[in-house]
Structure formats: C-alpha cells, structure tokens
Amino acid sequence: xxxxxSIYGLSRRGRAPLFIGIAILIVGxxxxxxxxxxxxxxxxxxxxxxxGIDRVTPGCAAAARARLAIAAGQAAVVRNSHRAAxxxxxxxxxxxxxxxxxxxxxxxxxxxxxxxxxxxxAYGRARALSGSFEATLGEGELAxxxxxxxxxxxxxxxxxxxxxxxxxxxxFGGAATMISCAADQWPDPSALWRECVPATRRAGHRFFIxxxxxxxxxxxxxxxxxxxxxxxxxxxxxxxxxxxxSDWCGGESAFDFETTGALAVLAHPDRAxxxxxxxxRAADLGRVRMARFLLQHALATPLDPSIRARxxxxxxxxLPEHDVPKLAESLYRTASRLDWVYRQPTEEIGVCHKVIxxxxxxxxxxxxxxxxxxxxxxxxxxxxxxxxxxxxxxRDLKALYNYAVTLEWLDRREEAIAAxxxxxxxxxxxxxxxxxxxxxxxxxxxHDQARQQMELALQLDPRQREARDYFNxxxxxxxxxxxxxxxAR
Amino acid sequence: MRALxxxxxxxxxxxxxxxxxxxxxxxxxxxxAHQAYRQGRFPDxxxxxxxxxxxxxxxxxxxxxxxxxxxxxxxxxxxxxxxGDAIALAPNDPAxxxxxxxxxxxxxxxxxxxxxxxxxxxxxxxxxQLLFRYAPASVQKRLMATNRVLAQLVQLQVDILMEKxxxxxxxxxxxxxxIVEPGRDYCGESKGPDASRVSRDERFTRLRLAxxxxxxxxxxxxxxxxxxTDDGYMRLGRLIVTEALKHGDSEERKQPGYRYVRSRLAGGxxxxxxxxxxxxxxxxxxxxxxxxxxxxRLLDEALRVAPSFVRPYTMKARIAQDAGNPDAAxxxxxxxxxxxxxxxxxxxxxxxxxxxxxxWEESERALVKAVQLFPEDMExxxxxxxxxxxxxxxxxxxAETRNAIQIARGWSRGSAVAGAATFLEKFDRWGPGAAxxxxxxxxxxxxxxxx
Numbered sequence: 001x002x003x004x005x006s007i008y009g010l011s012r013r014g015r016a017p018l019f020i021g022i023a024i025l026i027v028g029x030x031x032x033x034x035x036x037x038x039x040x041x042x043x044x045x046x047x048x049x050x051x052g053i054d055r056v057t058p059g060c061a062a063a064a065r066a067r068l069a070i071a072a073g074q075a076a077v078v079r080n081s082h083r084a085a086x087x088x089x090x091x092x093x094x095x096x097x098x099x100x101x102x103x104x105x106x107x108x109x110x111x112x113x114x115x116x117x118x119x120x121x122a123y124g125r126a127r128a129l130s131g132s133f134e135a136t137l138g139e140g141e142l143a144x145x146x147x148x149x150x151x152x153x154x155x156x157x158x159x160x161x162x163x164x165x166x167x168x169x170x171x172f173g174g175a176a177t178m179i180s181c182a183a184d185q186w187p188d189p190s191a192l193w194r195e196c197v198p199a200t201r202r203a204g205h206r207f208f209i210x211x212x213x214x215x216x217x218x219x220x221x222x223x224x225x226x227x228x229x230x231x232x233x234x235x236x237x238x239x240x241x242x243x244x245x246s247d248w249c250g251g252e253s254a255f256d257f258e259t260t261g262a263l264a265v266l267a268h269p270d271r272a273x274x275x276x277x278x279x280x281r282a283a284d285l286g287r288v289r290m291a292r293f294l295l296q297h298a299l300a301t302p303l304d305p306s307i308r309a310r311x312x313x314x315x316x317x318x319l320p321e322h323d324v325p326k327l328a329e330s331l332y333r334t335a336s337r338l339d340w341v342y343r344q345p346t347e348e349i350g351v352c353h354k355v356i357x358x359x360x361x362x363x364x365x366x367x368x369x370x371x372x373x374x375x376x377x378x379x380x381x382x383x384x385x386x387x388x389x390x391x392x393x394x395r396d397l398k399a400l401y402n403y404a405v406t407l408e409w410l411d412r413r414e415e416a417i418a419a420x421x422x423x424x425x426x427x428x429x430x431x432x433x434x435x436x437x438x439x440x441x442x443x444x445x446x447h448d449q450a451r452q453q454m455e456l457a458l459q460l461d462p463r464q465r466e467a468r469d470y471f472n473x474x475x476x477x478x479x480x481x482x483x484x485x486x487x488a489r
Numbered sequence: 490m491r492a493l494x495x496x497x498x499x500x501x502x503x504x505x506x507x508x509x510x511x512x513x514x515x516x517x518x519x520x521x522a523h524q525a526y527r528q529g530r531f532p533d534x535x536x537x538x539x540x541x542x543x544x545x546x547x548x549x550x551x552x553x554x555x556x557x558x559x560x561x562x563x564x565x566x567x568x569x570x571x572x573g574d575a576i577a578l579a580p581n582d583p584a585x586x587x588x589x590x591x592x593x594x595x596x597x598x599x600x601x602x603x604x605x606x607x608x609x610x611x612x613x614x615x616x617x618q619l620l621f622r623y624a625p626a627s628v629q630k631r632l633m634a635t636n637r638v639l640a641q642l643v644q645l646q647v648d649i650l651m652e653k654x655x656x657x658x659x660x661x662x663x664x665x666x667x668i669v670e671p672g673r674d675y676c677g678e679s680k681g682p683d684a685s686r687v688s689r690d691e692r693f694t695r696l697r698l699a700x701x702x703x704x705x706x707x708x709x710x711x712x713x714x715x716x717x718t719d720d721g722y723m724r725l726g727r728l729i730v731t732e733a734l735k736h737g738d739s740e741e742r743k744q745p746g747y748r749y750v751r752s753r754l755a756g757g758x759x760x761x762x763x764x765x766x767x768x769x770x771x772x773x774x775x776x777x778x779x780x781x782x783x784x785x786r787l788l789d790e791a792l793r794v795a796p797s798f799v800r801p802y803t804m805k806a807r808i809a810q811d812a813g814n815p816d817a818a819x820x821x822x823x824x825x826x827x828x829x830x831x832x833x834x835x836x837x838x839x840x841x842x843x844x845x846x847x848x849w850e851e852s853e854r855a856l857v858k859a860v861q862l863f864p865e866d867m868e869x870x871x872x873x874x875x876x877x878x879x880x881x882x883x884x885x886x887x888a889e890t891r892n893a894i895q896i897a898r899g900w901s902r903g904s905a906v907a908g909a910a911t912f913l914e915k916f917d918r919w920g921p922g923a924a925x926x927x928x929x930x931x932x933x934x935x936x937x938x939x940x
Binding site: 183188471478479481482483486489 | 527528529530561562563590591592594595602614616617635641644645648649652688689690693694697716717719720721722725769770772773776777938939940
C-alpha cells in the first residue's frame with residue numbers, strides 16, 4: 001500500500017519505470033500541446049505551468065520562458081524601470097510570439113515610453129491572438145493618439161469591458177466614496193445614512209457608466225478633435241449619452257472632464273461657455289486640440305468678463321499659435337507623464353526629441369529639455385534650449401519665466417529682470433513672478449523695489465512661499481498669526 | 490414760474506443725492522475687512538472691521554472679525570471687548586471660545602485658555618468626545634488625522650501647558666494624542682543629514698517634537714529654546730532653555746547656556762506675557778506694516794506693563810534710528826541698558842550706533858562688553874576692531890579681527906568676512922592705511938538674531 005502512494009519508498013530498480021512513464025507522459029502532453037491552436041495551447045501550458053512542469057514539456061518550454069520574462073518585466077515595472085521591462089517583454093515575445101499576454105505587456109510598456117510604432121504592432125498582434133478587451137482598447141486608443149481616427153472609432157466600437165469588471169469598478173468607486181464621506185460625517189451617525197448612502201449609490205452608478213463607456217469616450221473625443229462635430233454628436237446620441245443628462249453644463253457627470261465639456265458644447269451650443277473651465281484645464285494638460293475646441297466655442301457665447309479674460313489669455317498664451325499634429329500632441333503628453341507620473345527624466349527627454357521631429361514649431365519640448373538642464377544645475381546648457389523655445393513660441397510664458405530664472409543663475413540679472421517684467425506685462429497677477437522679480441531686485445541690492453514686488457506677491461497670493469520666506473527672513477516670523485509660536489506657523 | 494420751481498426742486502433733489510452717498514453696509518465693510526486681511530493690509534482690515542462692528546453691534550460675524558483683527562494688531566483690550574460682546578450673543582459658539590482662548594494665551598491667562606478649549610471639546614458631537622477621551626493613542630492618531638480642528642486644539646493645548654510651565658503635562662498630552670510616537674528619534678531627525686535642507690519652520694517643528702518626546706535630548710531642547718528666543722517668545726524661551734540646562738554633562742559645558750540666559754533672557758527674570766505679546770505685535774506692525782505710530786503706541790504700553798523688559802527699548806531705538814534721529818536712538822538704548830545691563834543685543838546695537846557717530850571710545854566700551862557676553866559675536870568683534878583701529882590700537886584691532894575671521898570660518902560664514910580678511914592681510918604687510926577696516930553685517934548664529 002505504501003508503494004502505491006509514495007515514490008520515495010521505492011527501490012532504485014522500482015523507480016526507473018515510474019520516471020520513464022512520467023517522461024512519456026510529458027512528451028505526450030507536449031506533443032498534444034504543440035498540435036493545439038495557440039489559444040488552447042496557451043491554456044494547456046498554463047495548466048502545466050501551475051504544477052511547474054511546463055519548462056520540461058515540449059511545446060510549452062517557449063511559453064514558460066515567456067512567462068518568466070513577463071514576470072521579470074512586471075517586476076521591472078514595479079521598480080519603475082520601464083526600459084528594462086520593455087526588454088523583458090521583447091524577450092517574452094521573441095520566446096513566444098503567440099503569447100497574447102506578452103504582446104499586450106509589450107504594447108503597454110512601449111506606449112508608456114513613447115514607442116508608438118512598436119506598441120501598435122504589439123497591441124494588434126495581441127488583439128489578433130486573444131481578441132481581448134484590453135488589446136482592442138490599447139490598439140484603438142493608440143490609433144486615436146496618432147490621429148488615425150477611423151481606425152480608432154472602428155476598434156473602440158467593439159471594446160466593451162466585461163460586465164463583471166464594470167460592476168467591480170463600480171463597487172470600489174462606491175466604497176471609496178463611502179469611506180471618504182464617513183471620514184467627514186462619522187461624528188453624526190444619522191448623517192452617514194442621510195448623506196453617505198445616497199452619495200455612495202450615485203458614485204457607484206457613475207463609475208459603472210464610466211466603465212462601460214471608457215472606450216467609446218476615446219472614440220468620441222477623437223471625432224471632436226478631428227473636427228467631425230456632427231458625427232460626434234450622432235455618436236453620443238447612438239450611445240445614449242444625451243439621454244443620460246438633460247444638462248451637461250451642471251451636475252455630476254460620469255465621464256471625464258473633456259468628454260463632459262465636449263458634450264456640453266455639442267448638446268447646448270448656446271451655453272458652451274460652461275465648458276470654459278474644462279477648456280482651460282485641457283490646455284494646462286497639453287490637450288491642444290480639445291482645449292482649442294472648447295475654448296473657441298466658449299468664447300462665442302456670453303461669458304462673465306473675468307472668465308472671458310482667462311479664456312482669451314489661455315487661447316493666446318496657453319496654446320501654440322499653429323495647429324499641432326495629433327502625433328506631436330500625444331507624444332508631448334507621453335513625455336509629461338514620464339516626468340510627472342513615472343519620474344523618468346531621461347526617457348522624457350528622449351520622447352521630447354520625438355515631439356520635435358513630429359512638430360519642430362512646438363515650443364514646449366524645447367522648454368522641457370531646457371528645464372531638465374536647469375534641474376540638473378546646468379544653466380549654461382539650458383539657455384540655448386530656452387532660447388529656441390522662445391524663438392518658435394515667443395508667447396510661451398513658462399519658457400520665458402524659466403529663461404529669466406536661467407539668466408539670473410548666469411548672473412545676467414538685468415536681463416533676467418527684463419524677462420520677468422515681460423512675463424508680468426502679460427500676467428500682472430502672477431504672484432510667483434512678482435516674487436521672483438523681487439528676489440532678483442534683492443540680489444542686485446535694490447531693496448525697495450524688492451520689497452514692493454514681495455508685497456505685491458503676497459497681496460495676490462497670501463500663501464506665496466518665496467515672498468513669505470523673504471519677509472520672515474527680513475523681519476522674523478510674524479507672531480501675530482497665532483497665539484503660540486507653533487500655531488503662528 | 491412752475492417750470493422754474495420744478496428746475497429748482499430737481500436741482501435740490503439731485504444736489505442732495507450727490508451730497509448724501511449711500512452708507513456702506515456692515516456686510517460690505519466686513520467683506521472688505523476680510524479681503525484686506527487676506528491681502529496683508531492689516532490696518533485697513535482693522536479699520537473696516539471696526540466700522541462693520543459699529544454698524545452692526547449685534548452681528549456675531551462683525552464682532553468676531555473686529556476682535557480677531559484687533560488681537561492680530563495687538564489691540565488686546567479692544568479685542569477683549571469685541572469677543573465679550575460676541576460671546577454674549579452666541580454663548581455656545583466654538584469659534585468664539587477659540588478666539589477667547591487665543592487672546593487669553595496672549596495675555597498669559599493660561600487657565601482661562603485651557604477652560605475655553607475644554608468648552609470647545611465638550612461642544613463636539615458625542616462620538617467624537619467619547620473617542621477623544623477614552624480611545625488609545627493608536628486611535629487618536631487617526632482621529633487627529635481626520636479631524637483637523639481637534640488636532641489644532643490639542644496642539645494649542647500642548648503649547649499652553651508648556652508655556653504655563655507644566656512641561657510634564659504637555660509631554661503627557663502629546664503622548665496621549667499621538668502628537669509624538671514612541672521610539673521615534675525626533676532629535677536625531679532634526680540633526681540628520683537632511684536637516685540642513687529643510688526649512689526653518691520644519692526644523693522648528695522637529696525640535697518642538699523632540700522637546701516633547703525626548704526629555705533627555707538636552708541639545709535639541711536647547712536649540713528649541715533658542716529658536717523661541719529669536720522669535721521673541723521670551724517666556725517659553727526661558728522655560729525651555731532652563732529645562733535644557735537641567736540636562737547635559739558638566740557645569741563647564743553648561744556655561745554658554747548660563748551666559749545665554751543672562752545676556753538674552755534677562756537673566757531668567759520673568760517678562761509679563763502681555764508685554765511680550767505687545768512687543769511681538771509692535772515689531773511686525775513697524776517692520777511689515779510700516780505702521781510707526783501704532784507700533785510706538787504698543788511699545789509704550791509694553792514698557793508701562795514691564796519697564797524692565799529690554800526688547801521694546803531696542804525696538805524704539807531702531808525706530809528712532811530709521812527716522813534719522815540717532816540721539817534719540819542712543820537714549821533709548823541707554824534706557825534699555827538701565828533696565829537690563831547685561832542685554833547683549835542692546836550693547837551690540839549701542840556700540841554700532843556709537844561707531845556710526847564715530848564716538849570710538851564709547852563704542853569700544855559697549856562692544857567689549859557685548860563680545861564678552863557673546864564671544865561668537867563676529868559682527869560685534871569686527872565693529873570693535875574698527876573702533877580700536879580708529880583709535881590707533883592696532884594690535885588689539887588685529888587680534889579682534891583674527892578672532893572674528895576664525896569664528897566666522899568655523900561657522901561657515903567665511904565669505905561674509907572676506908573683505909575684513911583681505912584688509913587684515915594688507916595691514917599685516919604694509920601697516921595701517923587711511924581707510925577704516927570694513928565692518929560688514931554677518932548673519933547671526935541661532936539664538937542671537939531677529940531682534
């Protein structure tokens with residue numbers, strides 16, 4: 001009985017047939033796996049992988065190598081080493097070109113690094129292999145990013161997430177709302193029921209709708225950005241969005257701010273002004289086409305004078321003067337994400353060079369490269385890039401400001417002051433620039449002018465840190481702000 | 490005739506309309522006060538708040554605004570009246586109780602301040618009160634993170650207990666409400682490699698936590714006391730420096746601490762809290778707001794309350810000096826020295842003023858005493874060297890300058906004394922010249938600045 005259940009108890013002679021049997025079984029399963037279609041083979045190898053024998057099974061060895069490479073790539077992603085991760089995913093694809101997981105991982109990482117060509121090919125292969133939602137969404141979204149609107153619309157029309165996934169998304173969205181609401185309302189138990197439960201229900205519903213329409217929103221925005229206004233409106237109508245809300249200008253929206261803004265413009269053209277804030281936000285994020293669409297429509301309607309001024313200012317100084325190709329816009333956003341989200345300045349600079357190749361007239365990438373030099377303390381190296389940025393985009397105020405800062409570092413203080421003053425001529429209410437100008441005056445020994453600028457900075461923004469530090473250094477901490485030394489801070 | 494009458498009536502009506510402008514409503518004035526306050530135009534803010542409260546004497550908001558702004562400006566009696574009127578209208582208003590607690594701290598009535606805070610805690614919803622009173626420190630930490638008002642009140646309570654002189658109770662409260670965590674080395678953090686990169690405020694916060702969490706961290710407690718003294722908090726500064734002197738090694742190593750108490754903290758004698766608060770407000774009214782009259786009035790009041798408190802004298806001297814009246818400045822500094830003969834700052838400033846008037850001998854006398862009280866006074870030594878040089882006392886000039894340069898280099902202030910070093914080199918090579926040696930401003934060390 002013991003011999004039947006344990007191989008460890010067998011004699012050397014008794015073990016041999018057992019090992020031969022296992023080897024025949026592995027070869028048999030392997031040959032069977034090789035004969036299967038790629039999808040089924042993947043599943044079969046997956047099962048063998050669970051018990052750890054896929055690496056020694058013919059037909060599954062490549063899949064096993066791919067699995068290990070994918071795991072290594074994922075670990076690299078967790079370490080925020082996307083370039084290393086991409087190398088692993090490439091190795092995975094080389095080992096198992098039919099692995100949809102490897103292709104998808106390669107596509108996602110290549111996209112993050114701005115390798116759009118490679119990403120598109122990988123997504124396409126992944127979609128062909130698995131037809132999964134992620135692969136279709138990835139390929140469709142990338143098509144939208146490079147301006148291939150028709151492909152984007154065609155692919156994204158078929159990309160709907162599984163219902164269960166949307167439900168999970170809605171559950172977690174609702175739970176987050178409940179936690180956040182409860183943190184505020186916990187001292188009053190009745191408010192938990194009165195306020196938090198309805199808010200949770202509404203949030204869950206919003207998250208569910210957003211999830212179901214995630215891909216469609218991308219297609220819709222592509223149409224809007226491409227100037228296909230009527231088609232975009234029809235698309236929204238076909239998806240039942242116009243019935244979701246009677247007023248896209250107010251209330252809670254399940255969609256992201258750009259889609260909401262575009263729907264407001266299309267559904268209520270006479271009240272397009274309500275999309276002004278969305279437009280300004282889009283401009284801040286570098287969404288040139290969407291921002292221009294929203295802001296120009298907003299400007300055509302009656303607006304509060306202060307909002308009108310901001311819209312005009314954003315159109316004039318916050319966006320490039322020329323039409324930026326969609327590819328350049330998307331690459332620029334990829335570069336920004338590499339900086340702000342992934343903190344990979346070297347990769348960011350690489351993508352900026354691609355932006356320059358796609359649109360040499362856009363000042364932003366030159367400015368980013370210049371700023372990168374500044375952050376590394378290489379102000380001499382920063383100067384030519386900032387000069388180039390200002391040459392192609394003389395209205396780029398951020399570049400002008402950093403140009404002034406760089407001049408100051410290079411001890412060209414009078415020129416720096418002139419540059420700050422140019423920024424202030426356009427943005428007289430910019431507290432930060434007033435403070436920088438104040439510091440420049442102070443370093444030149446022009447203390448009265450310095451103080452004047454610092455006072456202005458604090459009047460415009462009482463929390464402006466540079467100005468506060470200046471006064472604290474000059475006059476000591478203002479003890480009047482609180483009854484004790486700690487509370488006054 | 491009728492037409493003429495009509496014209497005359499119209500003229501009267503229109504003329505009258507022009508003469509009588511519609512009065513500004515209290516609401517408009519209140520908004521203006523808040524706006525001016527946000528923009529840092531404090532005298533305007535107080536003026537508008539006063540008019541708002543006069544226009545609406547039963548408005549809680551207007552009275553609270555008047556009280557808050559008067560308190561900010563150091564007009565404590567006016568603030569007390571406004572808060573008193575407001576609390577009569579809304580006796581259970583937590584914001585008013587907080588305001589009363591704040592004012593009580595500024596006036597040194599710590600028990601009253603603690604009572605007001607207790608009233609606010611009792612006005613919280615019962616689940617919060619229950620947790621606040623009985624939950625363990627791990628729960629309190631989350632409670633403080635989610636309820637910023639409560640967290641602020643506890644921080645104020647800790648400060649009040651410290652200032653009251655009950656450091657033990659302050660530490661206990663800090664542990665109880667998880668302001669400090671067991672096992673964490675706050676003192677080490679305030680001295681660590683990143684300490685030089687953090688802001689002055691951040692360093693101050695770390696030292697405060699070290700004082701609360703690590704009763705034996707004498708050096709950090711000592712630095713905290715110096716920060717407080719620099720900022721003008723004489724009472725708490727004295728208490729904390731005295732606490733620091735209870736720790737440490739030998740009596741010899743404590744000598745700088747004793748000297749500090751003598752030369753910067755009026756020998757450890759108590760300064761009435763009201764006078765301290767008046768001085769703090771006056772200083773900022775003069776320097777930041779440019780309100781000379783208001784500042785002088787507050788300083789006079791501070792001197793009435795505490796004639797032996799030296800800082801108002803030094804401040805009055807500065808105001809006189811800035812107004813181009815050096816004689817008056819000298820008078821104020823001398824009066825300051827009568828009140829506190831060992832005040833290093835007063836001696837230092839007196840020496841400096843006399844130096845500018847080329848009264849070399851008198852300047853020398855003041856500065857010699859200043860550098861005795863604070864041997865690391867680089868600026869004082871360079872000025873003393875200049876006074877000595879002007880009198881032809883070249884050996885002593887060279888010795889003082891060498892001392893100053895050595896100290897400055899030791900404290901990473903070598904660049905500030907570079908001119909003096911070059912001058913000394915030339916002096917060593919060629920002897921005295923016609924021009925006087927430079928006496929630059931040197932950034933003072935911790936504990937000796939801001940006044």
